[in-house]
Amino acid sequence: xxxxxxxxxxxxxxxxxxxxxxxxxxxxxxxxxxxxxxxxxxxxxxxxxxxxxxxxxxxxxxxxxxxxxxxxxxxxxxxxxxxxxxxxxxxxxxxxxxxxxxxxxxxxxxxxxxxxxxxxxxxxxxxxxxxxxxxxxxxxxxxxxxxxxxxxxxxxxxxxxxxxxxxxxxxxxxxxx
Numbered sequence: 001x002x003x004x005x006x007x008x009x010x011x012x013x014x015x016x017x018x019x020x021x022x023x024x025x026x027x028x029x030x031x032x033x034x035x036x037x038x039x040x041x042x043x044x045x046x047x048x049x050x051x052x053x054x055x056x057x058x059x060x061x062x063x064x065x066x067x068x069x070x071x072x073x074x075x076x077x078x079x080x081x082x083x084x085x086x087x088x089x090x091x092x093x094x095x096x097x098x099x100x101x102x103x104x105x106x107x108x109x110x111x112x113x114x115x116x117x118x119x120x121x122x123x124x125x126x127x128x129x130x131x132x133x134x135x136x137x138x139x140x141x142x143x144x145x146x147x148x149x150x151x152x153x154x155x156x157x158x159x160x161x162x163x164x165x166x167x168x169x170x171x172x173x174x175x176x177x
Contacts, residue, residue, distance in 0.1 A: 133170040
């Protein structure tokens with residue numbers, strides 16, 4: 001609620017401050033935001049490729065692959081996910097993990113479940129023993145969803161406590177650099 005809400009209610013009536021969200025409008029905004037994100041990521045890749053700034057380039061490629069999976073453009077998503085895996089530096093464990101997870105999402109969308117699950121688990125393994133709760137959460141969520149989508153609720157349930165603990169730790173801990 002905004003700071004103006006009490007003033008608005010008092011001076012403008014009970015409907016003031018409420019936002020009515022039209023589902024069609026929300027959907028149009030989401031489509032526009034996804035298209036804009038895709039455009040910006042493509043531009044980022046175009047600019048970064050010649051400079052070979054590997055860390056940023058691989059993360060742009062990864063993010064674009066994930067957006068393309070959501071759009072159902074699996075061949076193109078695969079191309080960018082594989083490019084991200086090739087671009088990532090050998091010592092960049094976070095990007096090694098996130099690019100493995102993105103390729104796992106592509107493989108899952110392609111129906112290559114065994115390979116997808118292995119990539120998701122490999123990604124988690126890369127971050128094991130590190131104190132990056134947010135990243136680990138971002139890696140574990142797709143694995144849990146993958147398992148649930150395939151009717152493997154028992155397997156997903158085994159990971160839920162860890163996921164919940166990570167979410168709690170990620171929101172309560174403030175890392176100081």
